[in-house]
Amino acid sequence: xxxxxxxxxxxxxxxxxxxxxxxxxxxxxxxxxxxCDMKIGIAPQAMxxxxxxxxxxxxxxxxxxxxxxxxxxxxxxxxxxxxxxxELGCGFTLIGHSERRTIYGETDKEINAKTANALxxxxxxxxxxxxTLEEREAGKTIEVVMSQLEGxxxxxxxxxxxxxxxxxxxxxxxxxxxxxxxxxxxxxEEVHAEIxxxxxxxYGDAGQDIFILYGGSVKPANVKxxxxxxxxxxxxxxxxxxxxESFAALCNATK
Ligand code: PGA
Numbered sequence: 001x002x003x004x005x006x007x008x009x010x011x012x013x014x015x016x017x018x019x020x021x022x023x024x025x026x027x028x029x030x031x032x033x034x035x036c037d038m039k040i041g042i043a044p045q046a047m048x049x050x051x052x053x054x055x056x057x058x059x060x061x062x063x064x065x066x067x068x069x070x071x072x073x074x075x076x077x078x079x080x081x082x083x084x085x086x087e088l089g090c091g092f093t094l095i096g097h098s099e100r101r102t103i104y105g106e107t108d109k110e111i112n113a114k115t116a117n118a119l120x121x122x123x124x125x126x127x128x129x130x131x132t133l134e135e136r137e138a139g140k141t142i143e144v145v146m147s148q149l150e151g152x153x154x155x156x157x158x159x160x161x162x163x164x165x166x167x168x169x170x171x172x173x174x175x176x177x178x179x180x181x182x183x184x185x186x187x188x189e190e191v192h193a194e195i196x197x198x199x200x201x202x203y204g205d206a207g208q209d210i211f212i213l214y215g216g217s218v219k220p221a222n223v224k225x226x227x228x229x230x231x232x233x234x235x236x237x238x239x240x241x242x243x244x245e246s247f248a249a250l251c252n253a254t255k
Pocket of ligand 1: 176177178236237
């Protein structure tokens with residue numbers, strides 16, 4: 001089955017066990033069209049990965065992690081080893097989310113190492129990039145986004161190797177995350193088109209097939225116009241992914 005879009009819920013530090021139970025029951029009742037063009041992912045808190053893997057049953061949902069370690073394994077208290085995530089049944093990991101970059105000080109160097117480590121453990125990577133409001137207002141959006149892409153993918157210490165859809169980019173303007181302010185479809189498309197140019201220049205034809213997700217206050221009311229843009233291949237969604245009804249509406253939204 002050829003998938004055209006990818007919709008990923010980033011649950012962040014939300015959802016208790018009982019809320020997860022309700023989420024999947026409701027999702028089942030509301031109904032997601034798993035045969036549509038939308039590939040679906042959910043990234044719960046690490047301690048709920050197994051629960052979610054059990055709850056997805058025969059649905060088409062892929063479960064992933066919100067971050068992972070740059071190291072293969074060993075004495076790194078609190079960290080998540082990609083190969084263990086893979087063995088558990090996870091399909092992907094987010095890397096470089098703006099909350100990881102700003103709150104936990106993740107650097108491009110670490111993001112490059114994490115990306116290399118996850119891909120070499122056969123875990124798909126959703127690499128998150130995006131500018132702050134200050135950077136946008138200073139006219140530096142493209143410069144910032146390109147430097148994050150280069151830092152993670154082409155100018156880091158570790159070589160990044162992948163095949164097919166193992167790598168996905170999520171453009172998430174920091175000023176739009178959790179604020180209710182969405183980039184307009186045109187604002188988002190402008191950046192996505194530049195990201196596409198970079199990916200094609202770097203990876204040739206393979207760069208055309210890399211999914212580029214938009215994130216930042218995506219909700220049922222704005223998802224269709226975002227997906228209608230030629231270089232927006234889906235969404236990375238925080239708030240609106242927590243309730244099964246709105247997540248189902250996002251997953252069922254295709255062009
Ligand atoms: P939001 O979060 O949808 O709540 O803005 C998106 C994200 O941080 O991935």
